[in-house]
Amino acid sequence: MGDTQLSIAITGAGGAGVISCGELLLKAWARCGGRGLLRKAFGPQIRGGEAAALLKFTDHERYTAAGRYDIIVALDWVNFDRFQDEIIAGPDTVVICEDSERIPASLRGLPVIHHAFAQLASSSHPEGRMNMVAAGLLGHLLRLPMSALLEQALAKLANKPEAYRDGARACIASGYAASKDIDRPLPARDASGAWCLTGNQAAGFGALSAGVRFAAAYPITPASDALEWLAGGLEAVGGHLMQAEDELAAINMTIGAAFGGVPAFTATSGPGLALMSESLGLAVASETPLTLLNVMRGGPSTGIPTKSEQADLDIALHGLHGDAPHLVLAALDIPDCASATAWAVQLAQALQVPAIVLSDQFLGQSTAVVAPPRLPAALAAAEPTPSTTDEYLRYRLTASGVSTLAHPGDADARYTADGLEHNERGTPSARASDHREQLDKRRRKLESFDYGPDWGRCVGKGDTALVSFGSASAALDEAAARLAEQGAPVRTVALRLLSPLPVSGLELALAGCSRVVVVEQNHSAQLYHYLKGRLDLPLESLAIPGPVPLNPHTIAEAVGARQDA
Amino acid sequence: MGDTQLSIAITGAGGAGVISCGELLLKAWARCGGRGLLRKAFGPQIRGGEAAALLKFTDHERYTAAGRYDIIVALDWVNFDRFQDEIIAGPDTVVICEDSERIPASLRGLPVIHHAFAQLASSSHPEGRMNMVAAGLLGHLLRLPMSALLEQALAKLANKPEAYRDGARACIASGYAASKDIDRPLPARDASGAWCLTGNQAAGFGALSAGVRFAAAYPITPASDALEWLAGGLEAVGGHLMQAEDELAAINMTIGAAFGGVPAFTATSGPGLALMSESLGLAVASETPLTLLNVMRGGPSTGIPTKSEQADLDIALHGLHGDAPHLVLAALDIPDCASATAWAVQLAQALQVPAIVLSDQFLGQSTAVVAPPRLPAALAAAEPTPSTTDEYLRYRLTASGVSTLAHPGDADARYTADGLEHNERGTPSARASDHREQLDKRRRKLESFDYGPDWGRCVGKGDTALVSFGSASAALDEAAARLAEQGAPVRTVALRLLSPLPVSGLELALAGCSRVVVVEQNHSAQLYHYLKGRLDLPLESLAIPGPVPLNPHTIAEAVGARQDA
């Protein structure tokens, strides 16, 4: 397995189509057997702001964003400037731009290729666009056949007027022709059977595969596209997606469908999760299963809606009022968005509890070429403890904590589900004994369940361990690879199950470590404090807020440096 | 200082007026120089359910609920039964009831006084009510002059028809006459200058005293009466209370008034806090000061709305999405509801941040006779770091993290407050450097502030410490007294400031302890895990969920027992 990479950043105005250009290139590359990743970066607002397509072409699956770019294509400099903190050049970076006069300070001294995007676009065709010129240019650099580029462009424009397609054809051709060769090794293209998808699509697919047949939706960046994919997906399998008036309605519609026995799902991001938290508590108390995908973005408040951060861990774990035990999972990478979501649906259904799956803008909106996601095998149906009475008791106290869940339509099991504290029958009760028994039951069913080995991914050996969750895990793995090269091998533990915390699994995985560094992409070290509050281990924190993706190099350095200190 | 106590429980149906009876007795007692506490207990719903007035007459200020009752007055047994877990009899308890045939098992064998409440009520006056008969009876037992009872009864009925007052007079008189003496020592009545109020009233008073001139309200048990008191209080000082359509409106109205420069307040309980969490994040990001009183009740979800629990600590600390540092305080007892709330208002204004004050149903709705609350001295106004530019920068980076806050009407400081990440000027920005700087600033202003010694109350010496927050603290102090009597003195630390956690103060207070037991009234040990996540101390957990009040005896035993183990 070689390790050749080529990374390309393309920046432009929000409407200039750099993202489409990146998608076209990645898909054409994938079509020819290549692997890679496209990260999408936007300004604070979706329209009218800046956009960047951040491509990484690789010869094996790599889920981290590029730290430095080999090629930077700037359609203009104003918009490039807004990514100053995010698009870093290396010493060999090649800059391709229209305006070679006003190159920003950070790129000065680098080789520059001037390219008249605007002029080529307009001279090629009345409907010509700069992004297609760029696609042609970069397609040539990537040594892709023009036919592969055209195939993708035409597929994308299939429902548009003929003139658009003609324009794309002409521009790709002229970009291709005008391309100057640069001397860069290209990653091998030998994949087969790969999929090309975003984490949000993967999450939708995972949900559907695990049986979700109802979703309620209120749009929010960066979760909307998971819901958009599901709208079509649900229709295909015979389910329903309802667009709700707000997140309060969305979560309650989800609860309603779930109460009806139809596995139900919703997706949102931080602000929406906050709005849903009251009713998540209702799902806990009424023991209604549901799955909620939270695609994290920069916070607090509206924050940085279009950029990635891992700062909703606290609210996912502790954002419900009262003692409200529930499931929290995290997807580790783009294909794992499918696996983790499918697992969450299974667990939620089996344990009659809401499950929150944490993803983030990076995972959710990046497109990757990957092996098809591994979907979890169906959970063995929990053996219901036989009832000792004839009467149906919705909230019967059982050894496992799980009671038989009847649904409307089931004969002679009529009951009223309740968010008020209740007795086994479901009748509201304020008695201390009922309260204690139901609190115990709701905790017991989560804590006594055997989650198996899927709670996390543990790799490597060493005296030092790096622990993380979600998308930070890929950066961890790359950091570990670097440290191993430097002769300082480390273990990595990536948590897929965050609540209930797999304490014994973690303790085993971290046994004997003299250092445990908790790495996460937020400011207040949320995972660190959570783990420290539950484990007796020598923890250290490495918390770096977004929106720039976690850099494996930085992590390796920080860990290495402290090792020396 | 003696330590004579007399505790009386009066139970009846929701509409039977046992609470009024208890209030009448406590107020008459206070009027005669006595000290005491009235805890109110209700069934799961306010109307039509059961109610209990739980009185404790004492000779010095005591803020815990009684563990056992010396006298139990049951107007009927059906409603008494619903309090089985809460109203515990001792070996010498006297039972006073109408129906001495159907005494429940738990009370059998105790001395019983039969009292024909219903018959006396109806024979005394057409408008006669049992609760007033009971008031007369118990007033006599307490050796209160009849005039003191009548004074309170007539004041309460001042706006009712004359016949009601006549009925009350007649019933009190006949109850008084029919009273049989029981041989119990009575606490001394030598207080002067005391106040008689609930924690919710105290919180309202604290808010007003600290300058609050606007409140927004959505009713919720057990917080509504804080808002109801404030409606009158604000009118008296020239402010406004707006009744909102929901909690989302309430918190945003509060933010609006605060943005206008008027110190603003709202109060709610768990479900409402959950709904407010998104907009609390807005207050954090836009640096808008406000104070939110959260009167905790049994959870999760609708839970047990009328009973006390301390299970909203997690959501108060961690319920906001993104990295959203804010203030969390807790009132330690009924008068401290005034002091802690006033301090919270001062801190929120000084640090331009939302402050959550945790109280609970026990503190909020119990009436106590206490020394007037101590209000904090005005905070020294933070010296604003002089600006180096002429331009007004709303979110200027300063050493303290606090920037000058201009309000509409101020000349030439126009800016737009924003929940989007922004630069110093307030202009939205998605740049990593702006994000990092503003995250640092928002944390810095909270963490670098000197909160002084008011962060908690530390009492006693010993190798073992008991740590708690809020209303559990009183139980802690009594447990400590018991342990001291048993020759096992302990320290107690009651936290008034929970976030930012006063780590150095705590470490000093707990220095040298070999055991630190974290005591709290919830199921999942929320304070324990929070402290463990932030302190390197040998912590143990003693978490007991509601709704029965924490019992000092149980705590002392648990701590003692473990000491032996």
Place this chain on the structure above:
Amino acid sequence: MNEPIAVSPKSFKSAVKPIWCPGCGHFSVLNAITKAMAALAIDKDNSVLVSGIGCSSRLPAYVDAYGFHGVHGRGLAVAQGLKVARPELTVIALGGDGDGFSIGGNHFLHACRRNVNLVYIAMDNEVYGMTKGQASPTTPMDWDHSKLTPHGPGVRPFKPAAIALAAGAPWIARAYSGNPNQMAKLIAEAIEFEGFSFIHVLSQCITFCPEQTDWKAIVHERSEPPLDSADLAARLFLADDGFATGLLYREPRATWPPPLHIHKNKNKNENEALAALAAAFAAQ
């Protein structure tokens, strides 16, 4: 309405004893619901009552059917999700004026628009009963019995029928707790109506608004057939006294989801569909 069948309304009551104050109007609503269910010989196992929080919202536990007692103000959202997921069920949402018009106002608006086929019964006593008598959106401007608004709310009362109409509800009736037979008839009609049917029930709170016993004298049954055009109905709802009872407006229109959609869903081969979705992700 079908021929009444000999099922006793009592058999539709559950074993849980209502804990409302004696004289509360909500008792009549409970009676009217069980009467209507009996009259239609409704299948208990396939019926669900959904509510929010309030004295009124406690009702589902008192009926022998499936029930969902949710959180304050969100019952209509639960009911819509349920009905869309399980179109064969009879779904009745209910709650109070605080629950439905104050905190739940947005869901009320959008449920009227969306027109999912279910019944919504708003039990309006012009007060927050459960939390001890604060003003609700329907409270008269000058009602000064609450300490929270000691001079009255000072806000124009919310007009449920007018809002429902403006938002697009196709079936609007008003009933009164003093006339449970009329109410039962309306509930039965609402269940049979194809679409979102809204029944505004004047249901007195004897404890906090004893003055509502005067409603008896004011309430009047509207004898004309229901109006069938929104602009005419709007005049009625905005200009009248709000005490006319009966079926006031009826103008059926497309429900959500489109019936075709429900039908189409029945015949899907899920595995084939999933395989096709997977195939679309194939890179090569």
Place this chain on the structure above:
Amino acid sequence: MNEPIAVSPKSFKSAVKPIWCPGCGHFSVLNAITKAMAALAIDKDNSVLVSGIGCSSRLPAYVDAYGFHGVHGRGLAVAQGLKVARPELTVIALGGDGDGFSIGGNHFLHACRRNVNLVYIAMDNEVYGMTKGQASPTTPMDWDHSKLTPHGPGVRPFKPAAIALAAGAPWIARAYSGNPNQMAKLIAEAIEFEGFSFIHVLSQCITFCPEQTDWKAIVHERSEPPLDSADLAARLFLADDGFATGLLYREPRATWPPPLHIHKNKNKNENEALAALAAAFAAQ
């Protein structure tokens, strides 16, 4: 409206450059607002623009006044709290159709009822622009351009003016982004009106609804004087095409808080009042 004074609208623009798509209708609303402010020679230091989240809601930062850019759907609540706390300020709330009629629907309803003296401008482009073009409450039933609702939302569009009227708004106008002069005039009138004034602006989203350029041909100015009775206005709002512009309805009524209350508050001695409140707690 006062005699226009020679203040330039441009001086009411801030230094922040709008980042809307070229051709977005929201530019006109910005122009109309600054024009109205100039025409009234409004004191910038005493004016506040409050908004929620959406392309439209970004507007406050572009005006040289105080501004508050809140969270999605809650701008009206912020604006009401602000105006009640600081009655001397000029407060303009604004936002989009998603912000105001979907997630913010409940606050819209209750703001109309409550009648706090402020202006509310809803910039309606029948779409969620900011989140890339999903259906909003005002989207036509069959608009199938969003993947979230690939066959169209299938729900009857929300009628903002009809809802505002039913909820009790006393002043309702409609404007169009293609006619900023008329809009400026209406905004100025709204500012001067004593009460809650609602301007429904048809403001096209060129990116996601290019078909809205056709509005130019459909929009028609209503020349009659504004209606002054709710039941008549209801007929107009429910039966017409929704494209009539101008001041459509005006029927002043009591604002909240009652003006007397505001006035009384001015003369309180706070210390005396606090002492009296404390005295009421005295036990002996």
